[in-house]
Amino acid sequence: MHYIRNRQVKISGIRGCCFGIANMILVKRMRERLYSTLLLQDISFFDYETVGDLTSRLGSDCQQVSRVIGNDLNLISRNLLQGTGALIYLVILSWPLGLCTFAICAMLSTIMLLYGQYQKKAAKLIQDYGASANEVAQETLSLMRTVRVYGTEQQELGRYNNWLEKLADISLRQSAAYGLWNFSFNTLYHSTQVIAVLIGGMFILTGRITAEQLTKFILYSEWLIYSTWSVGDSLSSLMQSIGASEKVFQLMDLPPSNQFISTAGSKLQRLVGHIEFLSVTFSYPSRASVPVLQHVNFQVHPNEVVAIVGLSGSGKSTLVNLLLRLYEPTGGQIMIDGHPIKDLNTKWLRERIGYVGQEPRLLRTDISSNIRYGCPRVVNQKDVERAAKQAYAHEFISSLPNGYQTLVDDELLSGGQKQRIAIARAILRDPDILILDEATSALDAESEHNIKGVLRAVRSDLKTKRTVIVIAHRLSTIQAADKIVVMEGGKIVQVGSHSELLLKDGLYSRLTRRQADAVVPS
Numbered sequence: 092m093h094y095i096r097n098r099q100v101k102i103s104g105i106r107g108c109c110f111g112i113a114n115m116i117l118v119k120r121m122r123e124r125l126y127s128t129l130l131l132q133d134i135s136f137f138d139y140e141t142v143g144d145l146t147s148r149l150g151s152d153c154q155q156v157s158r159v160i161g162n163d164l165n166l167i168s169r170n171l172l173q174g175t176g177a178l179i180y181l182v183i184l185s186w187p188l189g190l191c192t193f194a195i196c197a198m199l200s201t202i203m204l205l206y207g208q209y210q211k212k213a214a215k216l217i218q219d220y221g222a223s224a225n226e227v228a229q230e231t232l233s234l235m236r237t238v239r240v241y242g243t244e245q246q247e248l249g250r251y252n253n254w255l256e257k258l259a260d261i262s263l264r265q266s267a268a269y270g271l272w273n274f275s276f277n278t279l280y281h282s283t284q285v286i287a288v289l290i291g292g293m294f295i296l297t298g299r300i301t302a303e304q305l306t307k308f309i310l311y312s313e314w315l316i317y318s319t320w321s322v323g324d325s326l327s328s329l330m331q332s333i334g335a336s337e338k339v340f341q342l343m344d345l346p347p348s349n350q351f352i353s354t355a356g357s358k359l360q361r362l363v364g365h366i367e368f369l370s371v372t373f374s375y376p377s378r379a380s381v382p383v384l385q386h387v388n389f390q391v392h393p394n395e396v397v398a399i400v401g402l403s404g405s406g407k408s409t410l411v412n413l414l415l416r417l418y419e420p421t422g423g424q425i426m427i428d429g430h431p432i433k434d435l436n437t438k439w440l441r442e443r444i445g446y447v448g449q450e451p452r453l454l455r456t457d458i459s460s461n462i463r464y465g466c467p468r469v470v471n472q473k474d475v476e477r478a479a480k481q482a483y484a485h486e487f488i489s490s491l492p493n494g495y496q497t498l499v500d501d502e503l504l505s506g507g508q509k510q511r512i513a514i515a516r517a518i519l520r521d522p523d524i525l526i527l528d529e530a531t532s533a534l535d536a537e538s539e540h541n542i543k544g545v546l547r548a549v550r551s552d553l554k555t556k557r558t559v560i561v562i563a564h565r566l567s568t569i570q571a572a573d574k575i576v577v578m579e580g581g582k583i584v585q586v587g588s589h590s591e592l593l594l595k596d597g598l599y600s601r602l603t604r605r606q607a608d609a610v611v612p613s
């Protein structure tokens with residue numbers, strides 16, 4: 092045994108190094124593959140999965156899976172080979188003794204398989220609970236301001252502790268199972284030696300084997316038992332890895348969304364910007380039974396500025412989501428320049444749309460890179476600054492110590508400043524269709540005035556004519572729109588210009604009156 096162990100120690104350095112490298116390569120490949128699969132999923136996929144869960148799959152789960160190749164499989168195969176050799180030699184030395192030892196090893200293997208199965212289940216639970224704990228922590232830390240303002244630190248700690256307790260409970264059971272497994276191993280290991288000495292002693296007395304053969308037998312049976320134990324140990328950790336990896340492999344096997352097949356769909360020579368919604372009906376996949384849009388019909392002519400207004404939750408942003416092909420309509424269809432949107436190449440279409448979302452988020456990089464983000468054409472710093480000027484962002488950017496090179500992230504700028512950067516980003520693309528979803532909601536009165544200026548500039552600039560869709564809560568920003576579409580409960584209830592709609596006693600005039608009342612103190 093000493094000889095075997097010494098040899099194992101000598102080669103373990105080289106083996107450890109090789110498997111360390113293999114491990115590193117494997118983890119990297121798995122993370123790359125998983126990340127690229129996630130990036131190519133439909134948006135609806137992210138309505139079901141949580142960010143904390145996905146990030147822990149990318150992190151600790153990938154690491155756990157790599158142990159399978161890096162260590163366990165290697166140990167299992169080596170010990171299986173050693174154990175089989177030892178068993179053959181034991182049977183040759185004395186078949187009755189050899190069979191007794193084999194029977195003990197079979198018992199050990201059965202216990203080991205049961206233990207392995209348990210470890211697999213426990214590992215899966217540990218990964219799930221760990222992911223849930225991560226999710227809570229990630230959510231709480233990213234909403235720190237809300238937590239602080241509402242004083243919910245203890246509540247959040249309780250939520251986190253709840254998962255930690257579940258984790259501790261399952262880890263405790265896992266340790267107990269490990270103790271039981273080791274106890275069974277020790278008992279069976281010693282019983283091999285007792286059987287060898289008792290039966291072997293009798294065999295020596297009857298002259299069936301010599302004392303030297305019995306000594307060899309005891310040594311080799313130790314080897315066999317050690318190998319069986321080692322296989323069991325590695326198998327349980329292999330099972331843990333498999334338990335942890337199930338979700339990782341499920342995620343890695345997801346096919347990419349069809350919209351990422353670059354050859355799919357046609358590319359028009361140019362995008363004119365004529366948009367038609369024909370009896371469009373839609374429900375979000377995560378709430379399939381709740382209709383969000385019902386038979387929506389309207390059209391936007393090329394170079395028109397169309398405003399969409401309505402109460403909160405009436406489906407305004409959903410219309411834009413469908414136009415950006417983040418979701419597919421469940422009924423009816425959307426036409427762009429006379430072509431069904433689903434027949435157009437998605438990448439080509441999105442490259443021609445500039446979009447400013449409700450809560451634009453910035454990347455942790457400099458302002459210039461944030462403005463250039465995703466721009467499909469080659470642009471220089473002058474273009475960036477021109478776009479920033481049009482978005483009325485140039486002045487505040489220039490006042491920062493490092494100007495356009497200032498490192499920003501989501502926390503370092505005000506809501507209005509972030510929106511202005513997002514508007515500059517959309518303008519820099521020189522899009523054929525510009526979509527501003529509540530782009531003025533976080534802007535102060537002066538900036539709102541400036542954004543109205545942007546809209547005016549967009550309309551009057553004959554060289555850069557484009558179709559513009561504006562979703563706004565503040566009706567004062569969209570009075571000059573060519574057409575105003577009024578939505579209520581997923582349906583279009585009014586369409587017309589500001590003055591036309593004011594003359595009718597409908598939702599638009601009610602909303603306008605309500606906003607005017609809110610501004611003028613009674």
Ligand SMILES: Nc1ncnc2c1ncn2[C@@H]1O[C@H](COP(=O)(O)OP(=O)(O)OP(=O)(O)O)[C@@H](O)[C@H]1O
Pocket residue numbers: 138375377378383401402403404405406407408409410
């Ligand atoms: N990803 C989603 N999954 C399920 N339901 C959603 C999802 N996004 C929005 N909804 C639901 O769809 C409905 C319309 O939402 P939408 O964001 O389009 O309204 P909106 O008119 O833009 O509202 P607001 O003016 O408040 O932004 C709402 O009832 C909302 O709860």
